[in-house]
Amino acid sequence: MRNALTIAGLDCSYGEVPVLHGIGLELRDGEVLCLLGRNGAGKTTLLKAIMGLVPARAGSIMLGDRDLTRLPAHEVPKAGVAYVPQGRRLFAELTVAENIEIGLMTRNKGAQTRDSVLDLFPVLRERLKQRSGTLSGGEQQMLAMARALCLEPEVLLLDEPTEGLMPSMIAKIRETVGQLRERGVSTILVEQRVDAVLSVADRVTFIENGRNRETVDIEKLRADPGLVKRYVGVG
Amino acid sequence: MSFGPHLLLATLEGLVTAAVLALTALGLSLVFGVMRVVNVAHGEFFMLGAVLAWAVTTALGGHPAIGFLLALVVSPLIVGGIALVAERLVLRRLNYNPEATIVATIGMLYILQQAALTFYGPEARPVEPPFNYRILLPWFGYSGYKLSIVGASILLMIAAWFVLTKTRIGLVMRATQYDRETAQAFGIPVDRVYAGVFALGAMLAAVAAVLVVPIQQAHYLMGLDPLLLSFIVVIIGGLGSLRGTVVAAVLIGLSDGIISVFFSPTLAKMIATLLVALVLVFRPQGLFGTVAR
Numbered sequence: 001m002r003n004a005l006t007i008a009g010l011d012c013s014y015g016e017v018p019v020l021h022g023i024g025l026e027l028r029d030g031e032v033l034c035l036l037g038r039n040g041a042g043k044t045t046l047l048k049a050i051m052g053l054v055p056a057r058a059g060s061i062m063l064g065d066r067d068l069t070r071l072p073a074h075e076v077p078k079a080g081v082a083y084v085p086q087g088r089r090l091f092a093e094l095t096v097a098e099n100i101e102i103g104l105m106t107r108n109k110g111a112q113t114r115d116s117v118l119d120l121f122p123v124l125r126e127r128l129k130q131r132s133g134t135l136s137g138g139e140q141q142m143l144a145m146a147r148a149l150c151l152e153p154e155v156l157l158l159d160e161p162t163e164g165l166m167p168s169m170i171a172k173i174r175e176t177v178g179q180l181r182e183r184g185v186s187t188i189l190v191e192q193r194v195d196a197v198l199s200v201a202d203r204v205t206f207i208e209n210g211r212n213r214e215t216v217d218i219e220k221l222r223a224d225p226g227l228v229k230r231y232v233g234v235g
Numbered sequence: 236m237s238f239g240p241h242l243l244l245a246t247l248e249g250l251v252t253a254a255v256l257a258l259t260a261l262g263l264s265l266v267f268g269v270m271r272v273v274n275v276a277h278g279e280f281f282m283l284g285a286v287l288a289w290a291v292t293t294a295l296g297g298h299p300a301i302g303f304l305l306a307l308v309v310s311p312l313i314v315g316g317i318a319l320v321a322e323r324l325v326l327r328r329l330n331y332n333p334e335a336t337i338v339a340t341i342g343m344l345y346i347l348q349q350a351a352l353t354f355y356g357p358e359a360r361p362v363e364p365p366f367n368y369r370i371l372l373p374w375f376g377y378s379g380y381k382l383s384i385v386g387a388s389i390l391l392m393i394a395a396w397f398v399l400t401k402t403r404i405g406l407v408m409r410a411t412q413y414d415r416e417t418a419q420a421f422g423i424p425v426d427r428v429y430a431g432v433f434a435l436g437a438m439l440a441a442v443a444a445v446l447v448v449p450i451q452q453a454h455y456l457m458g459l460d461p462l463l464l465s466f467i468v469v470i471i472g473g474l475g476s477l478r479g480t481v482v483a484a485v486l487i488g489l490s491d492g493i494i495s496v497f498f499s500p501t502l503a504k505m506i507a508t509l510l511v512a513l514v515l516v517f518r519p520q521g522l523f524g525t526v527a528r
Contacts, residue, residue: 051420072426073419089417091410102410105403106422147421 002029003062004186005050005081005155010059010069012049019045020210023059027155032177032187034197036232037207043190044086046207047157050188051083052076063155077106082153086160086190088144092133096124099132099143103150117149120176138169145176156180156187162196174200194221194228206231240374241496249492250485251381254388255447257484259461260468261395261477262439268475269412269432271333272326275340277440278462279347283314284441285362285453286355292362300365303449311441317347318437322430331429344458351455364449384446391442396477408432412475464491467507471514473524482522 005027012020020042027033035043048054050061052073061068068076077083082103091099104114118125121142127135132143141161148156158177162170177187177200191197197204197218204221206213208231221227263277287310292302321343329335368379399405410418411428419425440461451457468487472479487507494503514521 053416053419072424074422074424077420077422083420085417085420089414091413091417093413094406094409098406098409101403101406102418102421102423105407151421 004029006062008060011057012045012054013057023212025205025212027186027188030184030186031202032181032189032200034189034191034201034204035207036204038232041207042210043207044159047159050157077151080154082148082151083157084144084148084161088140090132090140090144094132096130096132096143097128099147100150103147107151109150109152113150113152117146121146138165141173156185159190245493245496247377249489250385252491253485253488254385255443256464256468256488257392257481258388258443259440260465260480260484262436263465264469264474264480265432266436269408270331270429272331272336275337276343278458279344280314280318280437281440281444281461282458284310284444285448285457286351287313288445288448289360289362289453299363303365307445310445311438314441315434315438319430319434322433348455355455359452359454361452362448387446392481467511470511471521473521476523479521479523
């Protein structure tokens with residue numbers, strides 16, 4: 001199977017502090033790969049490194065035959081990687097419509113993309129003129145995903161999209177991830193809780209102290225919950 | 236002259252001050268809002284605008300209007316170019332660090348000022364207004380050119396509002412202002428936006444200076460007052476708020492005009508400074524600013 005994204009030997013650091021050590025990952029075409037690990041394990045840093053927001057000291061991140069580590073940060077999304085950051089990071093002072101417009105501008109997508117994204121999140125259609133900072137938490141998360149999907153990305157990076165949401169919203173976000181997989185979007189999903197990913201992920205990679213440990217199929221994880229305890233520390 | 240006409244005259248003078256101030260302060264506010272850079276050299280871009288306007292009109296000769304209109308285009312372009320070079324050579328290399336850029340722009344202030352002294356000299360030189368039409372009111376005549384400054388400023392402010400809120404460039408600028416990192420994750424070349432905004436800020440100061448130079452004369456030290464008043468306007472109005480900048484500029488301009496005419500210019504400056512102190516104590520984000528996150 002073709003890989004959507006291939007990361008090899010990736011080292012990253014914040015200033016002088018090394019955070020990632022020799023990360024190697026393969027995101028297969030059309031799969032949902034989940035990164036699990038404790039706080040501070042380096043999951044968010046890995047996503048930022050893919051986006052070019054944290055510079056890579058060594059290693060490569062291949063999207064097809066392009067090495068993303070060689071691109072300036074603003075070229076990475078144009079290559080087809082969309083990012084839903086932790087804590088959503090909407091442009092809070094801008095309206096819903098403006099946030100979506102920024103997503104569309106990234107890869108020069110038009111009205112058709114906009115419509116298909118808004119069809120995924122009909123709630124947003126009613127709130128286009130509202131300032132995005134005044135949306136509820138769940139709506140903000142939907143907008144953050146909608147903004148990313150406006151790129152029609154090949155690879156989608158989701159950083160704890162269910163954090164701090166009520167259960168009905170979590171179900172909605174999970175359902176959306178499932179829908180996107182059916183559309184063939186390859187997704188890297190960062191989560192802290194296993195139960196949040198069992199139903200949507202294809203494979204799980206455990207991250208510990210800036211290194212990637214085992215990568216297992218989701219069936220194996222369901223059969224052997226002990227694995228999770230070892231890396232994440234809670235059941 | 237009785238009180239009524241006197242007040243009218245003071246108000247007109249105040250409006251002219253406000254018009255020039257609004258443009259200058261908008262430049263300062265944009266640069267700080269988007270880049271988080273406190274540009275201490277902003278007043279020197281203003282000064283350069285005026286000095287270059289003199290140079291252009293003097294070099295060209297002919298009818299004053301032609302020289303003036305040319306200066307109105309050429310002078311801001313040159314000043315924008317200088318600002319662009321300064322941004323690339325200095326601010327970018329400091330990674331836009333807030334403290335370091337303050338020191339760096341202080342350095343830029345002196346370099347620009349001394350360069351003007353060296354190449355332009357210590358004299359104050361006038362630029363002829365593009366037209367000399369006096370509007371005759373029942374009590375006094377008033378310079379038509381001064382009123383046209385107010386008109387030009389209003390047009391430019393409307394244009395700025397339009398660009399910021401209705402165009403893609405404005406959207407990109409605002410997105411960069413609110414979240415630099417996320418803007419990059421959506422393909423916005425933050426680096427180039429910064430360079431553009433810094434140049435644009437300097438150009439606004441230069442335009443204001445070209446407008447004012449027919450009534451004020453060009454001098455190498457003329458940048459200090461606009462810098463101070465711009466800071467006052469931006470603090471009172473709230474950083475990054477266009478509406479706040481306009482309201483505060485009108486407020487400061489009018490009070491400056493009226494108090495200067497009836498009492499003294501020093502009192503006007505004292506009151507403006509007091510106002511800043513009060514705003515900083517009771518409403519630090521400014522009248523129209525939003526609380527920083």
